[in-house]
Amino acid sequence: MDTAELIIKEFPELSVKQIEQFQALGALYGDWNSKINVISRKDIDNLYANHVLHSLAIAKFLGPLAAGTTMLDVGTGGGFPGVPLAIYYPECRFHMIDRIGKKIRVAQDVAYQIGLDNVTFQHGDVGECRERYDYVVSRAVMPLNALVKLVRKNVASKGKPGNLYSPGLVCLKGGDLAEESQGIGPTVIEVPLGELLHTHQYEDKCVVYVPL
Numbered sequence: 001m002d003t004a005e006l007i008i009k010e011f012p013e014l015s016v017k018q019i020e021q022f023q024a025l026g027a028l029y030g031d032w033n034s035k036i037n038v039i040s041r042k043d044i045d046n047l048y049a050n051h052v053l054h055s056l057a058i059a060k061f062l063g064p065l066a067a068g069t070t071m072l073d074v075g076t077g078g079g080f081p082g083v084p085l086a087i088y089y090p091e092c093r094f095h096m097i098d099r100i101g102k103k104i105r106v107a108q109d110v111a112y113q114i115g116l117d118n119v120t121f122q123h124g125d126v127g128e129c130r131e132r133y134d135y136v137v138s139r140a141v142m143p144l145n146a147l148v149k150l151v152r153k154n155v156a157s158k159g160k161p162g163n164l165y166s167p168g169l170v171c172l173k174g175g176d177l178a179e180e181s182q183g184i185g186p187t188v189i190e191v192p193l194g195e196l197l198h199t200h201q202y203e204d205k206c207v208v209y210v211p212l
Helices: 005-010 016-033 044-062 082-088 101-113 144-154
Strands: 070-074 093-098 119-123 135-139 168-174 189-192 205-211
Touching (some): 005 016, 005 044, 016 082, 016 101, 044 082, 044 168, 044 205, 070 082, 070 144, 082 101, 082 119, 093 101, 101 119, 144 205
Parallel strands (some): 093 119, 135 168
Antiparallel strands (some): 168 205, 189 205
């Protein structure tokens, strides 16, 4: 089964509007993928398991967030993890950036079609983005130590009252991160996805949190 039911089972607290938004993603990404290769052709049939639910592991880690919390999605591609997170956190603000213009256009259109009004988009490099955010999020865009160095400037110096974690980088990674973690000053926290989600399909993947 690869439908929005996977999301509803993991997040029973979702509103009717959120459920409808998640349900709409299958057809929207399927249509876009028939035009341009947003997601691997062999992987589009596993959209909810491999992309939507995978993205939402960050929400399981962060827990409830204060209204007005901001996130920067670096290398969002077609909108992951930013679009699923923006659906889940309607009172938070998201800015999604990617170097590939056609993928940003996909994320923009999907957000428009499902009525997401808490998102903005930027076609470009994160080096061009100078704003600061409570959290920077990403899905395996580059080695961890390089990513930390690149986005440190984008992390707010003070977090929102009520958030469990202080400002920093929260990303989805896989494999052994020992080498990638070398040279990172702050403590690197790794949480296996199997501890966050009721599934065993992410055995080699984890959420990585680096307070900055």
